Amino acid sequence: xxxxxxxxxxxxxxxxxxxxxxxxxxxxxxxxxxxxxxxxxxxxxxxxxxxxxxxxxxxxxxxxxxxxxxxxxxxxxxxxxxxxxxxxxxxxxxxxxxxxxxxxxxxxxxxxxxxx
Amino acid sequence: xxxxxxxxxxxxxxxxxxxxxxxxxxxxxxxxxxxxxxxxxxxxxxxxxxxxxxxxxxxxxxxxxxxxxxxxxxxxxxxxxxxxxxxxxxxxxxxxxxxxxxxxxxxxxxxxxxxx
DNA sequence: GCCTTACTACGATGAGTATCGTAGTAATCC
DNA sequence: GGATTACTACGATACTCATCGTAGTAAGGC
Numbered sequence: 001x002x003x004x005x006x007x008x009x010x011x012x013x014x015x016x017x018x019x020x021x022x023x024x025x026x027x028x029x030x031x032x033x034x035x036x037x038x039x040x041x042x043x044x045x046x047x048x049x050x051x052x053x054x055x056x057x058x059x060x061x062x063x064x065x066x067x068x069x070x071x072x073x074x075x076x077x078x079x080x081x082x083x084x085x086x087x088x089x090x091x092x093x094x095x096x097x098x099x100x101x102x103x104x105x106x107x108x109x110x111x112x113x114x115x116x
Numbered sequence: 117x118x119x120x121x122x123x124x125x126x127x128x129x130x131x132x133x134x135x136x137x138x139x140x141x142x143x144x145x146x147x148x149x150x151x152x153x154x155x156x157x158x159x160x161x162x163x164x165x166x167x168x169x170x171x172x173x174x175x176x177x178x179x180x181x182x183x184x185x186x187x188x189x190x191x192x193x194x195x196x197x198x199x200x201x202x203x204x205x206x207x208x209x210x211x212x213x214x215x216x217x218x219x220x221x222x223x224x225x226x227x228x229x230x231x232x
Numbered sequence: 233g234c235c236t237t238a239c240t241a242c243g244a245t246g247a248g249t250a251t252c253g254t255a256g257t258a259a260t261c262c
Numbered sequence: 263g264g265a266t267t268a269c270t271a272c273g274a275t276a277c278t279c280a281t282c283g284t285a286g287t288a289a290g291g292c
Binding site: 242254258 | 281
């Protein structure tokens with residue numbers, strides 16, 4: 001018998017530990033930006049395996065860690081899966097409007113470049 | 117006798133060549149973000165020498181080039197000086213609200229951390 | 233022409249990071 | 263327990279980038 005949630009815990013920066021430079025750096029990578037956009041569009045938790053990124057699993061792990069450690073996403077284990085969700089409220093409290101304008105900008109650019 | 121403006125020209129990305137990832141990367145560096153904030157606060161052209169950055173001249177040149185080549189600033193020679201101004205309108209047309217929210221976020225964080 | 237000011241080009245260096253492959257753990261299913 | 267799924271830790275590698283020092287250019291003042 002096991003309890004409903006896993007005991008494995010992951011380190012996340014507190015509210016006050018989130019740095020603008022780290023968030024911008026996390027968002028500046030095309031693969032990570034793609035993940036963030038997908039999470040925003042889905043508006044729910046998504047497993048790492050949901051994303052089909054053109055890199056190996058280990059590289060994916062790396063990118064998800066960068067997103068988590070910068071404070072952009074929150075990650076929790078759920079069975080064998082690792083679920084990801086945007087820390088939208090935390091970010092908006094710290095940096096009002098920032099995430100939204102990045103998402104809108106990313107959408108506009110994708111449309112403009114024809115890969116969105 | 118010389119004409120009023122220099123003939124030296126600098127390469128700038130066109131409107132359509134500006135990439136969100138490059139802009140975010142440019143803004144993700146503390147020194148470059150400091151420059152951008154100063155330009156926004158001043159609301160006018162500032163010479164490179166106006167900024168007293170804690171790095172050598174060559175490193176400064178490097179950071180200003182990153183800002184220019186990403187499309188964040190426009191640089192023009194004026195005598196022996198090189199003047200810098202934000203490409204606020206270009207950026208706002210491409211990515212509405214992005215620069216503003218970054219500037220507000222940077223201001224808020226500087227206040228919060230006591231170095232603004 | 234000479235000197236000063238302001239920026240630059242180049243090469244070197246060290247730190248960071250994106251990538252991979254291999255081997256491994258943790259939870260779940262049968 | 264054994265098999266499967268999903269993610270991870272580690273070491274290696276190559277690439278990018280922030281930094282510097284030196285030597286150099288371009289414009290303007292004397």
